Amino acid sequence: MKPIMLTVSMESKRMLKDKYFLVFSLLLPFVLYSLFTYINRGQAIGQIDFDYYFLISMTCYSLVVTSVQTFGIQIMYDRKQTWMAYLFTHPISAAQYFAARMITQLLLNTLIIAFFFFISNAWKQFDRPLGEWLVISLWLLMGSILFLAIGILIAQTKKLQTASVTANILVLTFAILGGLWMPLETFPNWVQAIGEWLPSHIYAQGAWRIAATGSLAFSNIILLVCYFLVSFIGVVFLQYKQRS
Amino acid sequence: MLELNHIKKSFQGKSVLEDVTFKMTQGESVVMLGANGAGKSTLLKIIMKMLRPDGGMIESSLEKSRISYVPQSPSMIGNLTVWQFASYLLALHGRKEQTLEALRKAGLEAKKKEIAENLSAGQMKRLLFQLAVIEKPELLIMDEPTAGMDLEAKRQFYRQLAAMRQTGMSFIVTTHILSEAEQLADRLLYLEGGMIREDRLIEEIKQDQQTITFRASRQYNRLLLSLGYQYQDGIYRKLTKKTVEEIKVLLDAAVPLEQLEVTNNTLETYVEELEGEETLL
The missing domain is CATH 3.30.70 (Alpha-Beta Plaits)
Structure with missing residues (x-):
């Protein structure tokens, strides 16, 4: 347990100094939020006020960027720099290290959710029950585990450049086609048909649904679990292939 | 203490270690020489269990925690200061309180607030060496330990190593500097084509011819x-x-x-x- 706690502490210090994290996970989504809520002021999506709807979208986007891009590329970079190989000559196992990395990311994801919810609430004065905030936060946090698994999957790529390009394309696809930047309803039908099946859309849809109806759709949970299992099996397979 | 039997390793179909067998006893210091690509670093990584051999057996009476490693390439991570980096690794060994001592011995006390990644190659080597020896391991494995060190740092390194040899610590070291090899070890392993071509005591070599x-x-x-x-x-x-x-x-x-x-x-x-x-x- 001690190596995990030490690594969580070390990784947290490291991540909070990471300019990429600060710019792409916090600053950019916040700027986009300010911009789009200004452009679409007074509008509503379904039964939700646009400001609130887009708060969920941008929080999801930030979590996807952090988990897939920042986390995935960082793991890849550490692996290429031989840091991990060197670290494992010390009293810490690979399982402990990756568990610590996951915990750190989940802590950071909690911080991201708190950051967006507190700032936007102070700014926009949403009149929402605390229970709803907590359920949405929990949903976003648990769902982000899938995107961490996708980040680890990308980190299995042999070349850093390939991993970086793949992560960028994936994040943009998740953000745009998943309806995180603009509501999916504004796209042509065939794009909507694709977007509805993307994990980012299913993820955000779960939170939007809680905001609109106060309940979760069982199908959203099942689909995200399926995506997680596929990513997890992919990681295990690639790890096995590399070792052999 | 350590016994390697018929170790084999290849990467993407290219054989790096064909058949390596050797035994090492407590207190021995071994220098591993060979041309680039002879398989020295690969062999060290296999001994450190950083790589799995494709064939053969390793038997060791040492626990993993009693073996320390100084890698060839600088293994730093971004965004951590020298202090944070050193204290994290030492904390894993339960020796966080010795961080200052390690930095002082590495001559890096004044740089403790600097980003570790920005240290020069020689400074990194000094730090990694001090981190490796602070726990007084039974076996110290070093891959090109003095690469990038300046003359004074090398002298200090030799002095410290000589003192540690007196305590019965065992070493396996690779180097390209032959004059250094004589100072570092008692025994030579010469690797060629993924096999040990020569395994002799250095004193014997010197007297032999x-x-x-x-x-x-x-x-x-x-x-x-x-x-x-x-x-x-x-x-x-x-x-x-x-x-x-x-x-x-x-x-x-x-x-x-x-x-x-x-x-x-x-x-x-x-x-x-x-x-x-x-x-x-």
Whole structure:
């Protein structure tokens, strides 16, 4: 347990100094939020006020960027720099290290959710029950585990450049086609048909649904679990292939 | 303490270690030499369990925590200060309170607030070495430990290592600096083509062959060359295992020898000879 706690502490210090994290996970989504809520002021999506709807979208986007891009590329970079190989000559196992990395990311994801919810609430004065905030936060946090698994999957790529390009394309696809930047309803039908099946859309849809109806759709949970299992099996397979 | 039997390793179908077998006892210091790509770093990583061999067996009486490693390439991570980096690794060993001591010995106390990734290669090596030895391991494995170090840092490193050898600590070290190899170890492992070609005590190598040098009149040139002597800058020279017999031949031939000297072989000349044979092969 001690190596995990030490690594969580070390990784947290490291991540909070990471300019990429600060710019792409916090600053950019916040700027986009300010911009789009200004452009679409007074509008509503379904039964939700646009400001609130887009708060969920941008929080999801930030979590996807952090988990897939920042986390995935960082793991890849550490692996290429031989840091991990060197670290494992010390009293810490690979399982402990990756568990610590996951915990750190989940802590950071909690911080991201708190950051967006507190700032936007102070700014926009949403009149929402605390229970709803907590359920949405929990949903976003648990769902982000899938995107961490996708980040680890990308980190299995042999070349850093390939991993970086793949992560960028994936994040943009998740953000745009998943309806995180603009509501999916504004796209042509065939794009909507694709977007509805993307994990980012299913993820955000779960939170939007809680905001609109106060309940979760069982199908959203099942689909995200399926995506997680596929990513997890992919990681295990690639790890096995590399070792052999 | 450590026994490797028929270790094999290949990467993407290319064999790096063909069949490596050797044994090491407590207190031994081994220097591993060989051309680039001979498999030295791979072998060290296999001993450190950073890589799995494709074949063969490793038997070790040592626990993983009793083996320390100084890697060849700097292994730093971004955004951590020198202090945070060192204290994290030492905390994993339960020795966080010795962070200042390690930085002081590495001569990096003044740089503790700097980003670790920005240290020079030599500074990183000094730090990684101090982190590796702070727990007084039973076996210390070092891959090119002095690469990038300045002269003073090297001297300090040799002094500290000599003191540790007195305590019975065992070493396996790779280096390209042959003069350094003599200072670092008692035993030589020479790797070639993924196999151990030579496994000998350095003292034995030095005593095994000697170099005879002398000056002589040029009228004996043909005779001396036919006896295998090399001539350069007025001096005849020959590396031999039979010094007494060689000198007897010269005396029997009545060659007037001036400034006759017999010196023990150096590791450098021995390895040069091995490398020469390797090139010919």
